Amino acid sequence: MVPRRPSISDVAALAGVSLGTVSNVLNRPHVVAASTRSKVEAAISSLGFVRNETARQLSSGHNRAIGLVVLDIGNPFFTDVARGAQEVAQDRGAVVLMADSRADERTERANVELFTQQRVQGVLIAPSGGDTAWVADLRRAGTPFVVIDRVVSGVGEHCAVSVDDRTGGELAVAHLLQLGHRRIAFVGGPSTLAQVADRRVGAEAAVEREAGASLLALSTGALTVDEGRRAADTLAALGDGERPTAVFAANDLVALGVLQGCVRHGLRVPADLAIVGYDDIDFAAAAAVPLSSVRQPRQELGRTGTELLLAEIAAQRDGVEHVHRTERFTPELVARASTVGH
Amino acid sequence: MVPRRPSISDVAALAGVSLGTVSNVLNRPHVVAASTRSKVEAAISSLGFVRNETARQLSSGHNRAIGLVVLDIGNPFFTDVARGAQEVAQDRGAVVLMADSRADERTERANVELFTQQRVQGVLIAPSGGDTAWVADLRRAGTPFVVIDRVVSGVGEHCAVSVDDRTGGELAVAHLLQLGHRRIAFVGGPSTLAQVADRRVGAEAAVEREAGASLLALSTGALTVDEGRRAADTLAALGDGERPTAVFAANDLVALGVLQGCVRHGLRVPADLAIVGYDDIDFAAAAAVPLSSVRQPRQELGRTGTELLLAEIAAQRDGVEHVHRTERFTPELVARASTVGH
């Protein structure tokens, strides 16, 4: 059987002091006399004592962790957000626990529940956008939360860091229109993803302002490279006069997939089909044809989101009134060869 | 101030049953009479009770979590490994906590300590390869661990899932030699990273077998796209007769960076410089010039690693003798345009 791990009282016994003193050495070393402290420290290292964070948290009621729920950990956009979050959290002595909801609402809610059960200080969440039952869960549990890359409507106030996806969609399509494209396809889905819906709304708005321009919507089952490739198959199957001359993809993974599909089908990018992606992940610039994309401040989203969250947590702890804030960033179009040629 | 969250005893009081009964409803519903169970369930939902996992864990001594320490969360290779791990863990009712060590030994050890403090069931770790103090930490704490993508030497037996990096390096360079390249550069670093060291050893072995072939080692500060670009700058600065005709990059991120750098400097790939990467991340195939790469079974590494870990945990729990295993996968060369042209 597993030997029991040394506990604080084993340390106390070995050092010949009381339990409380050991705890003090661990948490408030300055109140302990130097000689006592060194005795305790010797005992700690001789036993290989490792503080039990679980017990510590239970008795103190404090938790150092914050939860981060991302839509898709395979998307570099989210790992960049995570990095930003980690950075800030580490500075403030907090720990980030990360969970991947794989754009699935049930998984998303399960992850939030997991975090609530762990009694994390707060939750940073990039929601899928459909079912927002988790908001009610968190509210009820009194867990502070900040929404990333989205503002959830109809659930009352909350903090958020977001990038204006509607504007981003407009930017992308306006860029294509300006290059003379009139038949444009929007590739992305499912439309329950708020990201997809908003970017599309922006795209439509831009198209409507231009006489003679049309937007063909190609829905995908997910925002992945594979789905992008599949969409390219669909596009390639269309007749030359019928096929859109440009694609606005809901994110860079899809855009890269479309690009790969085009290469396979012998469609030239951008001559036969121009492509704009979204997120401007690092790999976009390194693609077969460097990808034009709508840039979001990825790490900055994570950083700012964490700061808002920690502020809300602090306010709650101190019983201070907290005013919810929404930090909104403006996206920016980065034009590369996939639209403007070489 | 924050209102206290409902506890199990609040539920018990409201339902008019004892504490133990509520616990039974939560953990062994079948032993509770249906009528009692529904009373308790009603109380739970009316109070919005969420089980405190911290307390549960402390008193039961069981933890559902396993820790995963990755080298670089920005590298899609590791997110794929993480996905494989999540998959298996979820099937077995375990939860994966992920931490990024950013290839830094201090962060790596801090992450391991964090997990030990949390009393996770076990740790899955992709080590940086230099300092292995964390092995001693885990051994002492009695925490089972499995090493991913590496076998740590000189620390006694342990479970591992690995891909033979030496062979991978040989494969890559043998491929280049076979294509007629004789001046080859190895780009990667720091050499304290075991991945880097082993791949390089393999590369050297292959070169030594070929008369007249040479290997120029270009060390980078990290395995990132940026560092790859910088290496390309160095290569581009060399005279035409002096410059290697092929590059073997220690991973795909570096390879993509080298590729971008070549494009910028007007070097044609593969005509002027052939490139082989390592890992075969999804983005490799979508690169400017589709990247030849040494493929590792990414998700499979995560899956198998988690299975080994769970097996070891189970053995420890049941007091059964556990025999450490090393699951070794064989890498595979995927040749694409970056070496074999169009």
Place this chain on the structure above:
DNA sequence: TCATCCGGTTGAACCGCTTCAAAGTCGTCC
């Protein structure tokens, strides 16, 4: 000499849950 003060140290009371021996409660069976 005695009251105060103060840096150190102590130990008991939790934190919220699991566990499990013991105690009910019924329906059966001899």
Place this chain on the structure above:
DNA sequence: GGACGACTTTGAAGCGGTTCAACCGGATGA
């Protein structure tokens, strides 16, 4: 009618820490 199981439910003892009022003994000041 009493013993015996099968089912349920109970309640108290931890799990390993944190917290904090109380205590201790020596220094200080009056």
